[in-house]
Amino acid sequence: MILADLQSRVRIALTNTLVEEWTLFTPTTGTSRPSERTIAFHLGWYLRQTVDRSWDVDSEYDRSGMVLEQSVQYDGHVPNLIVHHRGMLGPEHNLLLVHVAVDSASDAHEGPGIETALALQQRFGYRYAMLLDLRLHTEGRRASVTPYWQWTTLEHGPERPEPAPVYTDRVLAEITERARRAGD
Template sequence: MILADLQSRLRIALTNTLVEEWTLFTPTTGTSRPSERTIAFQLGWYVRQTVERTWNVDSEYDRSGMMLESSVQFGPDAGHVPNLIVHHRGLLGPEHNLLLVHVAVDSTTADEPGPGIETAQALQRRFGYRYAMLLDLRLHTEGRRASVTPYWQWATLEHGPETPEPVAVYTPRVLNEITERARRAGD
């Protein structure tokens, strides 16, 4: 699968996640922001619908049970691991490891920034994932209103960073249409 095709599929999956799961992002009384793991889980359901059935879509899959050396930990502590992967379970190499994804709720305002593309590339090289993607939703809440401005950054195993800096997933017009559709569906 080529990068442009995979990006289109991930954009579709993200759009479906935003529209169908909008209440996940919308604050309600007494609740906190959604976790990266929760968002990745929901995104995984929609990614599953966009890739061939031969691929497995998993969250934090680790059958080896091994501790990662510090050079390939996803972030400053072991708590940062890719929270979504597309692969063939139990098989090794780039032909069986398609994509690793790390989802951030809002890394632009976090006290401790999340992992960068270099960290993703270390894991990508270590385990032979063809593609790595960092997705920052840039979730902002004000009162009972939420907004997201998703940015992503991609790397390929062969060429390294394809987008050295995060880029917007949607144009402002498209994002506005998706957000309005999501709010209507959530009402």
């Protein structure tokens, strides 16, 4: 699968996550932000519908079948979502590694950056890795997301030096409006 095709599939999955699970992001669902793990689960749920059925979509998959081993961690971080063939190794069996951040752009303690995703990608031979920062902002009972992503390929490293918006402003406004209507 080429990068542009995979990006399109991930964008569709993210759109479905935002529209169908909007209440996950709104302050009315609790006092804290949703966890990266929860968001990755929902993203994976919708991504599963866009990739060929031969691929497995997992969250924090542990190849050893035991407690998550140190070897699948990098600087204490593990990927939130992977698309792979379970039990197989190498780039032909490891398609995508994803790390999700709720809002690393404004966190005082920054989460893992593209370097972390790149290190995990190289260690396990994932063809592609992506860092997705939702940039969730809440004000009163209103929530907004401004998703940015940064992609790397195993052969060439980061696609761009900085994260890029997932959507244009117009498309994001339409998605957000659909999500709010669906959540009401």
